[in-house]
Amino acid sequence: MELQTNNTPPLGGRGASGPKLHACLTPALIPLYKVEDYIVVIIDVFRATTSICYGIENGAEAIIPVSKVEECSAYIEKGFDYLLAAERDGEVVSGFDFGNSPFSYTAEKVSGKTVVLTTTNGTHALHLSRRAKKIVIGSFLNLTALCNWLKLQQDNTLLVCSGWKNNFNLEDTLFAGAVVEQLKEHGFRVDDPAIAANDMYSLAKDDLNGYLKKTSHSARLKALGIEKDIEFCLKVDVTTAIPVLDGERLVKLK
Amino acid sequence: MELQTNNTPPLGGRGASGPKLHACLTPALIPLYKVEDYIVVIIDVFRATTSICYGIENGAEAIIPVSKVEECSAYIEKGFDYLLAAERDGEVVSGFDFGNSPFSYTAEKVSGKTVVLTTTNGTHALHLSRRAKKIVIGSFLNLTALCNWLKLQQDNTLLVCSGWKNNFNLEDTLFAGAVVEQLKEHGFRVDDPAIAANDMYSLAKDDLNGYLKKTSHSARLKALGIEKDIEFCLKVDVTTAIPVLDGERLVKLK
Numbered sequence: 001m002e003l004q005t006n007n008t009p010p011l012g013g014r015g016a017s018g019p020k021l022h023a024c025l026t027p028a029l030i031p032l033y034k035v036e037d038y039i040v041v042i043i044d045v046f047r048a049t050t051s052i053c054y055g056i057e058n059g060a061e062a063i064i065p066v067s068k069v070e071e072c073s074a075y076i077e078k079g080f081d082y083l084l085a086a087e088r089d090g091e092v093v094s095g096f097d098f099g100n101s102p103f104s105y106t107a108e109k110v111s112g113k114t115v116v117l118t119t120t121n122g123t124h125a126l127h128l129s130r131r132a133k134k135i136v137i138g139s140f141l142n143l144t145a146l147c148n149w150l151k152l153q154q155d156n157t158l159l160v161c162s163g164w165k166n167n168f169n170l171e172d173t174l175f176a177g178a179v180v181e182q183l184k185e186h187g188f189r190v191d192d193p194a195i196a197a198n199d200m201y202s203l204a205k206d207d208l209n210g211y212l213k214k215t216s217h218s219a220r221l222k223a224l225g226i227e228k229d230i231e232f233c234l235k236v237d238v239t240t241a242i243p244v245l246d247g248e249r250l251v252k253l254k
Numbered sequence: 255m256e257l258q259t260n261n262t263p264p265l266g267g268r269g270a271s272g273p274k275l276h277a278c279l280t281p282a283l284i285p286l287y288k289v290e291d292y293i294v295v296i297i298d299v300f301r302a303t304t305s306i307c308y309g310i311e312n313g314a315e316a317i318i319p320v321s322k323v324e325e326c327s328a329y330i331e332k333g334f335d336y337l338l339a340a341e342r343d344g345e346v347v348s349g350f351d352f353g354n355s356p357f358s359y360t361a362e363k364v365s366g367k368t369v370v371l372t373t374t375n376g377t378h379a380l381h382l383s384r385r386a387k388k389i390v391i392g393s394f395l396n397l398t399a400l401c402n403w404l405k406l407q408q409d410n411t412l413l414v415c416s417g418w419k420n421n422f423n424l425e426d427t428l429f430a431g432a433v434v435e436q437l438k439e440h441g442f443r444v445d446d447p448a449i450a451a452n453d454m455y456s457l458a459k460d461d462l463n464g465y466l467k468k469t470s471h472s473a474r475l476k477a478l479g480i481e482k483d484i485e486f487c488l489k490v491d492v493t494t495a496i497p498v499l500d501g502e503r504l505v506k507l508k
Contacts, residue, residue, distance in 0.1 A: 028282050167286050168447045193422045
């Protein structure tokens, strides 16, 4: 509306002077935020950030996110002993170690290893957020551990939903809403997208899987045979590790 | 997520082959849509599209939306006998006929007249949508009349929320959700943003005013003394006229 009388983004909620808790519902909106002022949480629930959280929990030394299968391949030529993960149309790319299923990120498979993971939307979000104070990874798996850490930081926090092809999706927004749920009574000032995400979460939280069945791509996911993956991606508080970006690599936050 | 296997936006909901009903939650996302394929509904509930709907209902010959006060002024020099509407910080700009309050768009004031209305977010949304099949204006005032007309068109429909400074806001999203509520059982295929908007609306619909009091700018609106405006903007089904864009002018759809 035309009534805003100054240039600051809408701020409201509890805490007259607390740190900001903002939700950026698609990477297309990242340019609207001064990311240097924020701790950024990257969210890509189906399935990149879930797999990253699980892999780091299970002892992966590092996870390197790339956006294209070709970039992933380049790591073969470099001669590193990395695990390479890429999918096309739900199938592991020929010659690669595994795809994006979180079930591939067990201790048996990844402990002590570095994994190169291909994910288009998540990497796009990461890249646009690169000047943030710190970038961490969130998924339902590490929800409470992440929220507890964010509460301790008491710093401006931007929840970046990777969405799909720059547009909004429900699952990432629900996760943002779940974070707002835990932080909103702890001195953070929320914005409108955070309020909306939190309200959506309030509708969905008792049955995330059931709620998401009505989304646009649930039929497509079913066709790809990854219903088990999706079920796993919606499990809450399975891990405590928080992946943090260190250069180009995601490692366990100490 | 990386699992989408084709380039079409996520589609779901009822109707295997019906027209699309998509919600574009901020103008920043308009480039993601092929607007030529859609009837576009422009939404700017506080207060531009409410005022436009009310003015057209009350017999305004046309309403010309512009984005800057300076463009509005230019109409004085052109010598047209138009009414000029612009505000800065909630005050009518000196020398102008009125501001953006819907209460200025009564029959007594606007019947038979052409009004030049200044609105930044609404005009931005209009401009980005200009290649649409048709552009109409929506607000809670003409909600059901608009939905009845959209049902008859049975055409791809894009609900464009003007938001604020390219970001999401609650009130426009709620209106989009209200439209989805009326159309979803009539053969339209909805997308994720439309589902989300509809779910938010389901939480808010029994007390839109109460729900919106928690938004970021409600305190600022109160300070501007326009609570009565806001109350009016949330009245449902007060008018039946549908403003439609004809060239640069919004006129009554015949």
